[in-house]
Amino acid sequence: MSMSNLRDLYINELKDLYNAENQLIKALPQMAENTTNIALRAAFDEHLKLTREHATRLETIFEELEVPPTGKKCIGMAGLIEEGSEMLKEDADPDVRDAAIIGAAQRVEHYDMAAYGTVRTFADQLGFEDHSRLLEQTLREEEEADKLLSRIAEDVNREAESRRMG
Amino acid sequence: MSMSNLRDLYINELKDLYNAENQLIKALPQMAENTTNIALRAAFDEHLKLTREHATRLETIFEELEVPPTGKKCIGMAGLIEEGSEMLKEDADPDVRDAAIIGAAQRVEHYDMAAYGTVRTFADQLGFEDHSRLLEQTLREEEEADKLLSRIAEDVNREAESRRMG
Numbered sequence: 001m002s003m004s005n006l007r008d009l010y011i012n013e014l015k016d017l018y019n020a021e022n023q024l025i026k027a028l029p030q031m032a033e034n035t036t037n038i039a040l041r042a043a044f045d046e047h048l049k050l051t052r053e054h055a056t057r058l059e060t061i062f063e064e065l066e067v068p069p070t071g072k073k074c075i076g077m078a079g080l081i082e083e084g085s086e087m088l089k090e091d092a093d094p095d096v097r098d099a100a101i102i103g104a105a106q107r108v109e110h111y112d113m114a115a116y117g118t119v120r121t122f123a124d125q126l127g128f129e130d131h132s133r134l135l136e137q138t139l140r141e142e143e144e145a146d147k148l149l150s151r152i153a154e155d156v157n158r159e160a161e162s163r164r165m166g
Numbered sequence: 167m168s169m170s171n172l173r174d175l176y177i178n179e180l181k182d183l184y185n186a187e188n189q190l191i192k193a194l195p196q197m198a199e200n201t202t203n204i205a206l207r208a209a210f211d212e213h214l215k216l217t218r219e220h221a222t223r224l225e226t227i228f229e230e231l232e233v234p235p236t237g238k239k240c241i242g243m244a245g246l247i248e249e250g251s252e253m254l255k256e257d258a259d260p261d262v263r264d265a266a267i268i269g270a271a272q273r274v275e276h277y278d279m280a281a282y283g284t285v286r287t288f289a290d291q292l293g294f295e296d297h298s299r300l301l302e303q304t305l306r307e308e309e310e311a312d313k314l315l316s317r318i319a320e321d322v323n324r325e326a327e328s329r330r331m332g
Contacts, residue, residue: 003258006326009266012256016249075252076273079245083182086241090178092169100175103284107242110276117316118269125323150283157291160172 010122011067014058017115018069020077021055024108027081031101036094037159039152040102047145054141057134064130080108095159102153109146116142176288177233180224183281184235186243187221190274193247197267202260203325205318206268213311220307223300230296246274261325268319275312282308 003009028051032044062069084104092100120135169175194217198210228235250270258266286301 003256003262003266005259005262005329006265006323009258009262009269009326012266013269074249076246076249079248080242080277082245083240083242090169092175093171096169096172096175099172099288100169100178103175103179103281106284107277107280110280111246111273114273114276114312115269118272118319121316121319121323122265125327146280150287153284153287157172157287160175161291163171 006122007126010119010126011065012072013115013119013122014061014065015069015072016074016076017112017119018055018058018062019072020074020111020115021051021058023074023077023081024051025055027084030088031084031105034088035098035101037098037152037156040098040156043145043148043152044105050141050145054138057138061128061131061134064128076111077108080104080111083107093160093163095156095163098156099153099160102149102156106146106149109142109149112142113139113146172288173292176285176292177231178238179281179285179288180227180231181235181238182240182242183278183285184221184224184228185238186240186277186281187217187224189240189243189247190217191221193250196254197250197271200254201264201267203264203318203322206264206322209311209314209318210271216307216311220304223304227294227297227300230294242277243274246270246277249273259326259329261322261329264322265319265326268315268322272312272315275308275315278308279305279312 003012025048028044028048032041035041035044059069084101087100087104088097116135116139120132120139123132123135169178191214194210194214198207201207201210225235250267253266253270254263282301282305286298286305289298289301
């Protein structure tokens, strides 16, 4: 595709994000299934609901822009999800596996934070105030999800470390 | 590999990061070459120096742990760099390309922030205070680099948007 102005790039980035969210909707149940920590599993279940909402918000923006949301594969998210899947295949103690899954999930959260930060800034520059509000809301929710994972990690890491003495 | 405790996972994650930094050392000059904005190019040049320092800090940690730093490919960083390279191939106005490159670079910064946050937390849990300080220092520098890119983006996005009227 040709990108001759910021609006073209904005649409390109939104398509990338929409594809990323849909990849995540498929990957999150697998992450939840592989955890043994109840709080972590609940966090993934909750994040799946939120991710569906984030995708719906993007659909609202595409409707307003009158462009289809499809046509782009997010290579960045694909790499992050593949990295997480590889981690699941390794032979690991359950608590250590949980700690590893949190690490993978926080990389995904940070991808989303960077990407939503970028499109929100583009929306501001282009004067799409409604879009900016929706994107900002998603950005805040991703930041909260990341903080929740950091809190859960404290317990999980403690459990994982106790294996050293076990 | 088998990961039976947090120390194993810590080493696994450090190897992932060391590989990620080395991928970035190869990719940053290409990003710098493709920008037209002087401040952005200077930021990439500066970040290349910092990234080399971050890799050296990881080598210090590996020496202390008495394990080799090699043996893992960071799939997540590979995906992010591939995504950035794909963006460079698209037919784009120079200012729009700069805005796109900043978006790709901020995803890379966020990957590093998530990954360094994870290993720093592991180092704390494992009682590696010296490692924790080194990793924290890198984490802060990655956060600063991300903020600098956000500031440069303001000018670049304004230039890119002016193409709409052009």
